[in-house]
Each structure stands twice: as C-alpha cells, then as structure tokens.
Amino acid sequence: MTGTPAARITKVVIVGGGTAGWMTAAALSRLVATGVAVTLVESEDIGTVGVGEATIPSLRDYNRMLGIDEDALVRATGATFKLGIEFRDWRRLGDSYLHPFGTHGRDIEGVSFHQLWLRQANLGGDPGPIGDYCLSAVAARKGRFTRPASNPQSVLSTLSYAFHFDAALYAKFLRGMAEEAGVVRVEGRVAAVDRDAETGFITGLRLDGDRCIDGELFIDCSGFRSLLLGDALGVPFTSWQHWLPCDRAWAVPSERQGTLTPYTRATAETAGWRWRIPLQHRVGNGHVYASDHVDDDAALRALLAGLDGKPLAEPRQLRFVAGRRERLWEKNCVAIGLSGGFLEPLESTSIHLIQSGITRLMALFPDRGFGGVEIDEYNRVMLREYAQVRDFIILHYHATERSDSTFWNHCRTMTIPDMLQAKLDLWSGKARTFREQGELFTPDGWIAVLLGQGVRPVSTDPLVAALPPEESARFMDHVRDMIGKTAEAMPTHEQFIAQHCAATIAP
Ligand SMILES: Cc1cc2nc3c(=O)[nH]c(=O)nc-3n(C[C@H](O)[C@H](O)[C@H](O)COP(=O)(O)OP(=O)(O)OC[C@H]3O[C@@H](n4cnc5c(N)ncnc54)[C@H](O)[C@@H]3O)c2cc1C
Numbered sequence: 001m002t003g004t005p006a007a008r009i010t011k012v013v014i015v016g017g018g019t020a021g022w023m024t025a026a027a028l029s030r031l032v033a034t035g036v037a038v039t040l041v042e043s044e045d046i047g048t049v050g051v052g053e054a055t056i057p058s059l060r061d062y063n064r065m066l067g068i069d070e071d072a073l074v075r076a077t078g079a080t081f082k083l084g085i086e087f088r089d090w091r092r093l094g095d096s097y098l099h100p101f102g103t104h105g106r107d108i109e110g111v112s113f114h115q116l117w118l119r120q121a122n123l124g125g126d127p128g129p130i131g132d133y134c135l136s137a138v139a140a141r142k143g144r145f146t147r148p149a150s151n152p153q154s155v156l157s158t159l160s161y162a163f164h165f166d167a168a169l170y171a172k173f174l175r176g177m178a179e180e181a182g183v184v185r186v187e188g189r190v191a192a193v194d195r196d197a198e199t200g201f202i203t204g205l206r207l208d209g210d211r212c213i214d215g216e217l218f219i220d221c222s223g224f225r226s227l228l229l230g231d232a233l234g235v236p237f238t239s240w241q242h243w244l245p246c247d248r249a250w251a252v253p254s255e256r257q258g259t260l261t262p263y264t265r266a267t268a269e270t271a272g273w274r275w276r277i278p279l280q281h282r283v284g285n286g287h288v289y290a291s292d293h294v295d296d297d298a299a300l301r302a303l304l305a306g307l308d309g310k311p312l313a314e315p316r317q318l319r320f321v322a323g324r325r326e327r328l329w330e331k332n333c334v335a336i337g338l339s340g341g342f343l344e345p346l347e348s349t350s351i352h353l354i355q356s357g358i359t360r361l362m363a364l365f366p367d368r369g370f371g372g373v374e375i376d377e378y379n380r381v382m383l384r385e386y387a388q389v390r391d392f393i394i395l396h397y398h399a400t401e402r403s404d405s406t407f408w409n410h411c412r413t414m415t416i417p418d419m420l421q422a423k424l425d426l427w428s429g430k431a432r433t434f435r436e437q438g439e440l441f442t443p444d445g446w447i448a449v450l451l452g453q454g455v456r457p458v459s460t461d462p463l464v465a466a467l468p469p470e471e472s473a474r475f476m477d478h479v480r481d482m483i484g485k486t487a488e489a490m491p492t493h494e495q496f497i498a499q500h501c502a503a504t505i506a507p
Pocket residue numbers: 015016017018019020021041042043044046047048049050051052053054055167188189190191221222223224225227249251286288318320336337338339345348349350351352
C-alpha cells in the first residue's frame with residue numbers, strides 16, 4: 001500500500017547563533033539550493049555562552065562533510081591540535097595519565113593489546129604506562145604533532161586528533177559559509193512563540209517589535225534557555241546532578257606562555273576540576289565546580305592561582321545543571337546544543353552532541369507530515385548517546401581513590417547508573433570492554449580512563465594464555481620502541497603549525 005507523501009518542508013527556522021546554531025545552519029545550507037528557505041534568528045544583545053573550545057576527533061567528519069579546508073579553519077580560529085586530555089590528580093593527588101585519541105598497540109591473534117599489557121603487569125613485569133603503546137599519547141607528552149598516515153600498515157595511521165579553537169571564531173567561520181550558501185540571518189529577540197491551537201505545532205516566532213517569522217521545521221539552538229523545546233513546548237528536563245554534581249564554572253583567558261601543548265589539561269580540584277586549553281593566541285582556562293562543596297570565591301581563587309600567564313579579561317561565571325530534555329525532538333521542533341542538554345565539559349563532548357544531532361536530523365529529515373517513526377528513532381538514538389556519554393564522564397569522578405574532600409567522598413561512594421555498573425563489572429572480571437551500538441567512546445578510550453583511574457581487573461582473558469609471555473613481552477617492546485621512534489621523528493606541534501596553519505589573531 002502506498003500513501004500520498006506529505007509535502008516537502010520549504011521553511012526551516014533556527015533560533016540561536018551560537019556554535020549549535022551556526023553548525024546547524026552551515027549543514028542545512030545545502031538545502032537552500034533545493035528550494036528550502038533557511039532562516040537563523042539570533043540576538044546580539046543576549047549573546048552566546050562564549051565557552052566550548054576543546055573538541056574530539058569526530059568534529060573532523062563534520063568539517064569534511066562541509067568541505068572545510070582544515071588549515072584555513074585552524075588559521076581562522078587560532079586553533080591548535082589536540083591529541084588527548086591529560087588528567088592530573090584524578091585518581092589521587094600527584095597522579096597523572098592521558099586519555100589519548102587513537103589506539104593502544106595492536107591486537108594479535110584476536111587478543112586485545114591491553115590484555116597483553118595487563119598480563120605482563122600481573123606477572124610482576126614492568127610494562128610502563130599503557131600510554132607508552134599509543135602514538136597519540138607519546139607524541140602528546142613529547143609535544144609533537146603531524147597528521148595521520150592513510151596507509152594502515154604505518155604506525156602513523158594510529159594517530160588521531162581534534163582541535164582546540166576559539167568557539168566564537170568557529171561560529172563566525174561557519175556563519176560565513178552558511179550565509180554565502182543562502183541562509184538568511186535575522187537579528188532580533190524572540191519574544192513569543194505562536195502555536196497551532198489544534199496540533200500544538202509551532203507556526204511562527206514573534207520578534208521584538210512587529211516582526212513575525214513563520215516556518216515549518218524549527219530548530220531550537222537557543223542555549224540553556226531552551227526557548228522552543230523547553231519553554232514553548234514544555235518538554236521536561238531530566239537532571240543528572242546527583243551523578244554529576246558540578247553546576248558552576250569560572251572561565252578566563254590568559255596569556256600564552258611557553259610551548260604549545262597538543263592536549264587539554266584537566267586538573268582535579270577539591271570540588272571539581274580546572275581546564276587548560278592552549279590556543280595559538282591565548283590559553284582558555286576554567287574551573288568547573290560543585291557549588292554545594294566549594295564557594296564561588298574559593299573556586300575563583302583556585303582558578304587564578306593555576307594560570308600560567310596573566311589573565312586577559314575579567315573571569316566570567318557560568319551556571320548549569322547536568323542533564324537533558326526528556327525528548328529532543330517534539331512535534332516540529334528539534335533541540336540542538338545546550339537547549340537539549342549539557343553534561344559538563346570534562347570530555348569535550350558538547351560540540352560532538354551538536355554534530356550528532358545535526359547528522360541524525362539530516363538522516364531523518366522530515367516532510368510536513370512529521371512522521372512519528374522518524375521522531376521516535378531520533379529520540380531513541382540521541383537519548384542513548386547522551387546516556388553513554390554521561391556514563392563515561394561519571395567514571396572519572398567515581399573511580400577515584402581521593403578522600404580528601406566531601407565532594408570526592410560523595411563521588412567515590414555514590415550509586416552509579418546500571419549501564420555503567422554493568423560495564424565496570426565486565427571490566428573488573430577479565431578486562432573486557434566493548435563498544436555499544438554506535439557508542440562515541442571506543443574501547444581504547446575506556447581502557448585509558450579505567451586504567452588511568454586505577455580500576456584494575458582481577459584477571460585477563462583466558463585467550464591470552466595462547467601467547468607465551470616471553471613472546472608477547474618481545475612484541476610489546478617492539479611496539480613501544482617503534483612508537484617512541486615515530487613520535488621522535490615528528491615535527492614539534494609548534495613547527496607543524498608554523499609550517500601549515502599559523503594564525504594571525506591578536507589575543
Ligand atoms: C563551562 C562550560 C565549558 C564548556 N566547554 C566545552 C568544551 O570544551 N567543548 C565542548 O564541546 N563544549 C563545551 N561546552 C559546551 C559549549 O559551550 C556549547 O555546547 C556550545 O557553545 C553550543 O552552545 P549553544 O549554541 O547551544 O548555545 P549558546 O552559545 O548559548 O547560543 C544560544 C544562542 O541563542 C540566542 N538566543 C537565546 N535566546 C534568544 C531569543 N529570545 N531570541 C533570539 N535569540 C536568542 C543567543 O543570542 C545565542 O545566539 C562548555 C559549556 C560550558 C557551560
């Protein structure tokens with residue numbers, strides 16, 4: 001049986017011109033050539049959240065989809081390259097480990113490399129940190145960078161990277177692309193939302209003054225305000241604050257000092273953590289903290305005491321609650337970015353969730369019938385992704401030995417989500433970890449954080465026994481040696497930038 005297809009969408013309206021709004025506009029701008037009008041409304045008076053400078057490798061897929069020249073992007077946004085995140089003081093004070101992008105060693109005969117590493121450690125050998133077997137980690141520690149090789153035989157193909165950039169300049173870059181492709185930007189504050197009395201669908205936006213913008217599909221990129229999905233359509237917010245108690249941040253840029261590290265630093269504090277994000281022209285810094293456990297002044301002092309250069313602006317405070325809306329697509333409205341949810345910036349996943357929302361919306365792009373199947377599928381996969389990311393972040397807080405503050409005692413002893421508990425149980429037995437249904441974080445990511453936080457399984461996979469310990473020790477030495485030499489031969493991060501993509505931006 002075939003029904004009559006509903007009419008095509010011809011008017012898309014995006015509310016908000018932050019990273020989410022312009023990423024969405026740039027991606028949907030290709031619809032303009034097919035006769036779809038894409039309008040973006042933003043208010044300069046309200047402004048954007050103004051943070052969000054660290055990314056993860058998936059962003060390169062989005063950039064590639066838009067045909068962005070990466071060197072041009074790095075130049076325009078003062079970007080640097082990011083090979084991972086260094087976690088200081090998370091497991092215990094004085095401890096440090098890296099969550100690198102990329103893989104550890106190489107699996108042999110179906111046995112995952114970390115199993116060999118664990119067996120050697122369990123036998124009393126000294127395999128060194130697992131990061132010694134990951135090119136991204138070794139290059140990060142040495143301050144080196146180059147792009148990965150495409151030849152899978154080359155150890156350079158195991159490298160993976162993302163960016164640190166000025167988020168406002170990234171949005172500006174995308175705005176240029178979107179407007180050139182025909183997206184129309186409207187400056188104005190949305191004062192009211194009109195809805196169809198019968199269906200509840202959004203029909204138009206009323207701006208200050210008399211202006212009205214009507215549309216068929218509305219994308220809510222209005223940030224924490226959640227103007228359409230939250231306010232107008234009343235989709236409730238689910239808080240995850242009991243698992244992720246940090247609810248405030250101070251942010252301040254500082255002068256660049258010393259060499260450009262190709263990684264983000266996340267240093268645990270008594271009730272949260274500080275970020276350090278090196279850009280070409282300045283350093284982005286912030287202190288994310290739980291206001292139930294530390295007061296604002298003390299949190300600010302900790303941030304300023306940890307800067308490695310002079311502050312370049314007054315510190316700004318941000319407030320948030322970790323969680324997400326119960327649905328991210330309701331009727332003819334899709335929330336992308338902070339309007340849909342926020343999980344705190346520890347693993348720099350927010351921009352990824354924007355990208356994920358955009359690519360899924362494009363894959364399930366509706367017609368004016370707004371079929372329930374598409375909406376349900378979108379909500380199912382997006383909500384699952386939020387929960388998976390949430391669990392990975394909780395792991396960092398929960399798997400700690402720290403007992404020096406009420407905050408860490410809470411995190412260490414709290415009950416965790418069942419899904420995370422199941423992952424930990426699987427790991428704690430025979431060091432097994434698997435990638436679930438399109439999960440963002442790979443087993444290598446989980447392994448780096450689990451071992452970095454000191455979660456040691458009681459034994460290894462029985463299949464490891466098939467590989468004689470001496471033989472696997474020789475193989476591991478070879479891998480470590482090859483990775484060390486490869487990293488040593490790479491240019492420094494600064495040399496690479498100077499040669500390919502130096503920015504000309506004043507701090
Ligand atoms: C402390 C902190 C650190 C972060 N660090 C990272 C990080 O390192 N990496 C990462 O990936 N993400 C990070 N994020 C998240 C990241 O900042 C956001 O995901 C990203 O900036 C997208 O924000 P947005 O576009 O959804 O909202 P916003 O930037 O807040 O934009 C909202 C837009 O809506 C407009 N608007 C609102 N109301 C109206 C109205 N009534 N009328 C018209 N326009 C309106 C505003 O003018 C603005 O243009 C961080 C967030 C916080 C709070």
